Amino acid sequence: MLELKHLKTIVAITEHGSLVLAAEKLFLTQSALSHQLKEIESRLGVSLFIRKSRPLRLTAAGERLLETARSVLPLMSSAERDMQRFAGGEAGRLHIAIECHSCFDWLMPAINQYRNHWKDVEVDLSTAFNFVPLPALQKGRLDVVITSEPKPLNGIHYEPLFRFEILLAVANSHPLTQLERVPATALRNETLITYPVDQERLDIFTQFLRPADVEPMAIRTAELTLMMVQLVASGRGVCALPNWALAPYMKGGHISALPLGEAGLFSTLYLAVREEQLETPYVREFINIAKETCFQTLEGINVVATLH
Amino acid sequence: MLELKHLKTIVAITEHGSLVLAAEKLFLTQSALSHQLKEIESRLGVSLFIRKSRPLRLTAAGERLLETARSVLPLMSSAERDMQRFAGGEAGRLHIAIECHSCFDWLMPAINQYRNHWKDVEVDLSTAFNFVPLPALQKGRLDVVITSEPKPLNGIHYEPLFRFEILLAVANSHPLTQLERVPATALRNETLITYPVDQERLDIFTQFLRPADVEPMAIRTAELTLMMVQLVASGRGVCALPNWALAPYMKGGHISALPLGEAGLFSTLYLAVREEQLETPYVREFINIAKETCFQTLEGINVVATLH
DNA sequence: TCAGCAATATGAATATAATTCATTCTTTTA
């Protein structure tokens, strides 16, 4: 009904005092404004300007609309400016999910650093594991997924971050410490502690135990790396964790970390984004900061991390 | 560029979750909304909804626009409601001017009473006499003029209020009190006190002195009726005022009021409005209240006022 | 008060934009 165009017209006319000048400013003809004015005046059933006088003056109704224009138009300009920022990739949304549970350790510093430089990007780290991250990424519910399983999916780009080894953490007093490397079969007599997620998502099962057709004696879960380590230290089980996640706890001297199998169990961590977002500045920049920061963090705790 | 229509579309889609439902609410087809959305998205260079998911969800840019819509649309509705009030004659503007200087006395009570019932009408009583009221009324700079000279003008309607007599106020001790009626020639020896306005606007000149080709000995001016009366009482001149304006001061006993000429000097007061506004409720009502109130006020001071 | 000027109004023609129709493509769900 009443449109912003009309408010702009009203402002232009009152500011310049005539249709001729206002039309010029709006890049229209005087006739266009006259028709437009007549149109809204008849639609609203009120007259907005006193025509019999020059310069044109507002009626009471016109004043009321001018007031509205003066509060509404700035809001719209501001919104349009923000649209330009979104369009230019200066602002946006970054909903991140991690499949790799212990990635917290290096991801949080990365996110904090990123936030400092991209205040207009709304960052959200979802730890909720009640949905499958990669399809959600495909459909736009997520924007970044950290995963170690780069399943080829339409429109998804995987950016390799680093390669790491998964080690078995055992108590110092544990008999397995006698071995150089731990074979799969050795876990038949152990309680395995894992994150409370589906076994499909744990390399220790998919890459190590299942190929050898081994089931651990028992499985129990813990939410945090710290809790796992404490359980291991007190001899209530063993757990498989990335070398860099274990490193800080090695110093305490209560646990040992052993390679798994003859070849060792290696994995690569990937950062997945939608291809269409790959060139968007604020996404591009997050990838860069994530890479930098994870290396810094990992080096800081003296773990050799090899880029894939 | 970005229009209110678009904001309404965005709100409708987010509220109903689909183009089909939103289109229904907006009395459009799904196709129309799809085209519209595509249009603004491409113009802004951002996408506003995540299309791959149903129900449709907003992107960060979309959220920003929704927020704008939620603050802007209510402002617009409110403005449109007010337009309806203006259109229905419930709200408006009443710029009043008085040519008859002493009309203050009964006009102020009228205005006060009117304001109580018509809060949405902006009443303004202009006493500035630096412009000619009737042409200003014609051109819409004024809405009501109180005058005793109903000059026939295009588009102006005169509503008669009441007829009154103009009397000459003199000090009780003044020799003229000996006369029943004052002839024009008697003023040749008097100082005439008037309001500080053009003589053209004073009936004492136009209707009484000039026809008799008489000039008073001297003329001095005073702003207020009270001041005039005080000057008269102290014997420093005489003045011509409406009977009802003089009445309150008669009680003090210091001045007398004498009829002018054989026939007396009578005048009728009119309320002038533009014809086009004659049926507008808030104007109509002002005329009614003005009539009522002036009679009440005049009766209250025991002056015989005759409707024309 | 009137001529002359500058501004606004108007009607018809034109250009632009919005909407629909008919259809295809996509996503969700059973």
Add this chain to the structure above:
DNA sequence: TAAAAGAATGAATTATATTCATATTGCTGA
């Protein structure tokens, strides 16, 4: 995985806005 519901698309249509040419009106100064 097929069926159903929703969204996208292109062409045709309709509605709307704008211009052009011109008439009308209001203003200014002699």
